[in-house]
Amino acid sequence: xxxxxxxxxxxxxANLLISYGSGCVTELIAxxxxxxxxxxxSSPSENPKVAEIQIYIQDFLLKLFPQSLNTxxxxxxxxxxxxxxxxxxxxxxxxxxxxxxxxxxxxxxxEPHLSSGIVTFVWKTLLAKKFEGVMIDLAEKKKTKxxxxxxxxxxxxxxxxxxxxxxxxxxxxxxxxxxxxxxxQPDITNELSHISNGGARxxxxxxxxxxxxxxxxxLIRLHQQLxxxxxxxxxxxxxxxxxxxFDENQTKQxxxxxxxxxxxxxxxxxxxxxxxxxxxxxxxx
Numbered sequence: 649x650x651x652x653x654x655x656x657x658x659x660x661x662a663n664l665l666i667s668y669g670s671g672c673v674t675e676l677i678a679x680x681x682x683x684x685x686x687x688x689x690s691s692p693s694e695n696p697k698v699a700e701i702q703i704y705i706q707d708f709l710l711k712l713f714p715q716s717l718n719t720x721x722x723x724x725x726x727x728x729x730x731x732x733x734x735x736x737x738x739x740x741x742x743x744x745x746x747x748x749x750x751x752x753x754x755x756x757x758x759e760p761h762l763s764s765g766i767v768t769f770v771w772k773t774l775l776a777k778k779f780e781g782v783m784i785d786l787a788e789k790k791k792t793k794x795x796x797x798x799x800x801x802x803x804x805x806x807x808x809x810x811x812x813x814x815x816x817x818x819x820x821x822x823x824x825x826x827x828x829x830x831x832x833q834p835d836i837t838n839e840l841s842h843i844s845n846g847g848a849r850x851x852x853x854x855x856x857x858x859x860x861x862x863x864x865x866x867l868i869r870l871h872q873q874l875x876x877x878x879x880x881x882x883x884x885x886x887x888x889x890x891x892x893x894f895d896e897n898q899t900k901q902x903x904x905x906x907x908x909x910x911x912x913x914x915x916x917x918x919x920x921x922x923x924x925x926x927x928x929x930x931x932x933x
Contacts, residue, residue: 670840671725671852673716677705678725682733685745687726687753688719715838720759721854724766727753728853731815735774740807747811754818760826761833765857767819772860772905775819778812779871780903783890785809786882813879820872823863823906833858861907869912870894870901877926886929892922 681687684698692699710717730753734746757763785804804812836854851859874890881888890899901910 669850669852670838671716671850671854672840673709673713674721674725674838675729675853677709677717678722678729681726682729682746682749685742685749687749688722713839716840718838719756720762720834721836721838721852723753723756724759724762724854724857725852727757728766728770731770731774734811735778740805743808743811747815750815751818754815754822757822759834760828760831762836762854762857763822764826764828764863765860766853767822768860768863768906769857771819771863775812775816776903776905779816779875782809782812783878786878809882813875813882816871816875817879820868820875823868824865828862861905863906864908864910866912867901867906867908867910870898870910871906874902880926884929886926888926893919893926895919 677688680701681690684693684695686693686698686702688705690702692702705717715721727750730746730749734743734750737743737746757766781804786809836852836858874894877888877890877893880886890902894902895916897913901908
């Protein structure tokens with residue numbers, strides 16, 4: 649796959665630029681980097697062919713397409729490409745390499761609008777289902793241990809489950825930390841922004857990010873609470889049921905779009921009592 653992207657990079661054509669749309673250079677470079685488990689900050693590869701393209705990008709393409717390879721745009725594309733590859737990866741070694749790139753590029757997302765938008769988009773398209781899958785996997789594991797099921801139907805490895813929880817925690821922290829009201833939306837036009845393909849130009853991942861709705865802080869905090877309960881349950885091996893620690897209205901909000909209308913309300917006495925018991929069990933282990 650890396651060699652294929654390398655060939656495209658070394659022979660960029662007008663047809664290729666049109667087919668990729670305005671994000672062509674940014675996303676093609678990101679695709680190539682991730683295919684070799686690299687980023688723009690990686691040291692030169694020991695593979696001569698890979699090192700040659702790294703130099704070609706830095707010494708030639710960066711000067712030819714400075715707007716397309718702007719740090720904010722490139723890092724956003726690297727994050728999207730790496731997390732997409734990680735989400736579909738079934739090999740533990742690849743997942744380990746990719747999750748490090750995902751977390752590193754996540755920390756490099758400095759532009760508030762792009763970081764908020766791409767995180768919201770990632771949640772909606774990839775991680776909401778992953779989070780729900782983790783809940784199901786861990787519930788199946790507990791049923792098996794308790795003898796309530798013959799075998800676990802888990803779909804993710806324990807390592808991938810830990811990665812999912814770490815990643816979701818980092819994403820939620822970013823969504824609560826960014827303040828897009830205090831910052832004007834960035835200008836992400838580049839050398840290719842006016843390229844069209846039959847009047848229907850393909851939007852770049854950065855354009856998609858900027859068109860995402862603003863996440864509801866109440867829903868972010870609610871998912872953070874669920875994540876905390878899940879982490880405690882998994883690490884301390886204590887019983888946990890989201891139906892007992894969250895009321896019906898809260899459970900209906902899980903694993904859905906974060907821009908939905910939702911307002912935090914008082915927790916009922918039964919749910920509150922269950923939470924106190926869960927906390928006591930956590931502290932007592």
